[in-house]
Amino acid sequence: MSKDCGNHGLDNEAKLRRICGGIVFLVVILGFTVLLVWAILRPTKPRFILQDVTVFAFNVSSPNLLTTNFQITAAARNPNSKIGIYYDRLHVYATYRNQQITLRTAIPPTYQGHKEDDVWSPFVYGTSVPIAPYNAVALSDEQSRGFVMLTVRADGRVRWKVGTFITGRYHIHVRCPAYINLWNKAAGTAVGDNAVKYTLVTKCSVNV
Template sequence: MAVKDCGGHKGGGCECHRRRLYRKCCGALLALLLLALFVILIVYLVLRPHKPRFYLQDLAVLCLNVTPPTSAYLFTTMQATVAARNPNDRVGVYYDEADMYAQYKGVAITVPTRLPVAYQGHRDQSVWSPYLRSMDSVVLPPVLAVALAQDETAGYVLVDVKVDGFVRWKVGTWISGHYHLRVNCPALIRVNEGKGSYGATTGGGPDYFRFQQAAACAVDV
């Protein structure tokens, strides 16, 4: 059986074999490169999506009452209207186990209210308007009770509407794990047209507490 020596033959069978092998190797490397780029793109979209944007549209305060030093119990009922928008073109957002509540100087003044589970498609928006209540279970530290009463008397009270929960990202049919969502929406409340208890009106009413201006919220995911 004769063995072909390719060493000195140009255009021989071995040369063709090497070219075919070279093309196959290049094709395999190109396919691996494209696959790696695709995986990197998917990972980027999943792990680095744009976080949702939240806006506090309204805060209707129906009652806000604390009477230190007689009592540090806080009685309040308010309705917050918060809008959330998904700014992503190719990533959906699931909102899971999200609670909304109000804070004053870092202390919760309402109990958490669970928001409905929601899914936002690309560039979609959701609006929630839950009632936030103290439910007779909020006791402020004496110093904060005095500070809140003083702010209300002075005519302006600054509270923070908070959203705390978890989100998941959706790319195609793939859904990520849970990511912690923290939202802070500052809200300046004007009391009795800024006159507080020094004004002519001292008993509340539909316009006694008025939310000043809608604003964007700080979002951390």
């Protein structure tokens, strides 16, 4: 009796090993297939262009407080012919010399099909935001020269869709330089009483 029980234990252990081996084999095959399809399709990260910035407010007050209110227009293009892009989360904000000067504005989640374009025009703003003393000095210098160098940023997460397969989430970081003549309204187009729209058409760097 004890001998039979021992054989049954060995048989169960062998079956368990075969099952585990089969699962591992299927996972390896599935992973290899996904990588092969991925390599063949060669997914390309989306392309962003900062089309314009409308300035409603850009005021510096003492001591080193900055109040801003912008509306930016950014265009995103999916260059892939066989891959779709899910923008699950995307927040837009502005920085000055790597210091965030506005709150983050959320872009509604969206799906971008093959070779499709999307255009977003969110508002970004900050009220009495303290800026570093050295940035205040740089901003004063730029004011005297008439131009200010801002960066419009977008951070979030995206997923790729290949057929019915959808990948996990990837971080996306977009950086758009905005070189604006804020102190010369004639360089832009008046919008209403106080706002000025500056056309830029600037290519953005995108990292995924």
